Amino acid sequence: MxxxxxxxxxxxxxxxxxxxxxxxxxxxxxxxxxxxxxxxxxxxxxxxxxxxxxxxxxxxxxxxxxxxxxxxxxxxxxxxxxxxxxxxxxxxxxxxxxxxxxxxxxxxxxxxxLPYVDQLELNGVIGMDYTGGDFTPVIGARMMFSFRKFGIGGSITNNVFFPERLEGNIKVNSNWFANLEYSWDRSNPKSNKGNMFGVGLLVNENKSQLFSGTTTQAFYKRKLNQHISIQAGVISTENFKTFYPTVGIRFW
Structure with missing residues (x-):
């Protein structure tokens, strides 16, 4: 032009x-x-x-x-x-x-x-959290509608818990959260992924060994570079009677 x-x-x-x-x-x-x-x-x-x-x-x-x-x-x-x-x-x-x-x-x-095309983005979630005294690997998938200045969407994530071994057997306990997420970044004109706020609800079909009753989470994620982010938040469980702070790392 x-x-x-x-x-x-x-x-x-x-x-x-x-x-x-x-x-x-x-x-x-x-x-x-x-x-x-x-x-x-x-x-x-x-x-x-x-x-x-x-x-x-x-x-x-x-x-x-x-x-x-x-x-x-x-x-x-x-x-x-x-x-x-x-x-x-x-x-x-x-x-x-x-x-x-x-x-x-x-x-x-x-x-x-700057020219910008609104788009639908699909990607994975991989990371590790420290929750209530336990390390829980996190895996899942995310779908975001990405606009010029912000993104909005959701994810399904699994906080995988490994309880103590019984008779040498390793058991895996899944904790599936459905999350609503909002992202933004005022410091980068070409991206809206620098910051993310989200809220989620535990939707397990099987009983969780970490949480009981109504369980929700809220978190904030900050991107450190193109591939690594840090995330901090809180999980409320036992029908909002018990709260666990969480901190973790995310890749991509």
Missing amino acids: KRITLLTGIAMLFCQMAIAQEIENKPFGSYLEKLNEDYPVTDTLVFDFPNDGKLLLLFNNSEYELKNLEEKFKPVLKKTTKFPEFKTLVYRLSEEYPQTQVDAVILDLERDY
Whole structure:
């Protein structure tokens, strides 16, 4: 998608018109007023798109140089091809606040306007938990509907418990949970899998040797890298009378 960049120097009339528009990354409360007092808008950088959309950056020339800003934003705008038609997106730039910093604005643009295809994902669950004093391998399957900024779906997981051997025989006790899950990631524009929150219900057909009565779980999972995540949570059993903290690791 070809873009034409228009650079303006100190154009006060244009700046006043721009400030009157809605700012996408407006600082909280009265911080925008304070920012305009300390670092008033003196310059603008405008990117025009073939669909009659515009990206307008407002900044103070004591913080940024036009040429440097153009070099930083041009590579991003080559990838973010989903800008709305006939609309001007206005961003305030300043290193004073987290949401107005250049890196934060670039991340917002990537998260909102990178091409993305909603999809259904199927994958396995493999890991190990420490639950109530016992290590339980975890296996299962997950189905997620993956959207631009979040994913929602469910999984069926088995917390496998190995009780003490009797007469040398190894017995396996399965603990099947049906889980609802929600995932998101604000730090990665190309993924929504950095964080996951889930709740689950024990649906065993056979009696569990770990849990009794109504048993539920809640957990939070954080991705460490492409292949490994850590997970922490709590399991409620005996009809919400007993609670076990859990911590574990997940692969993939």
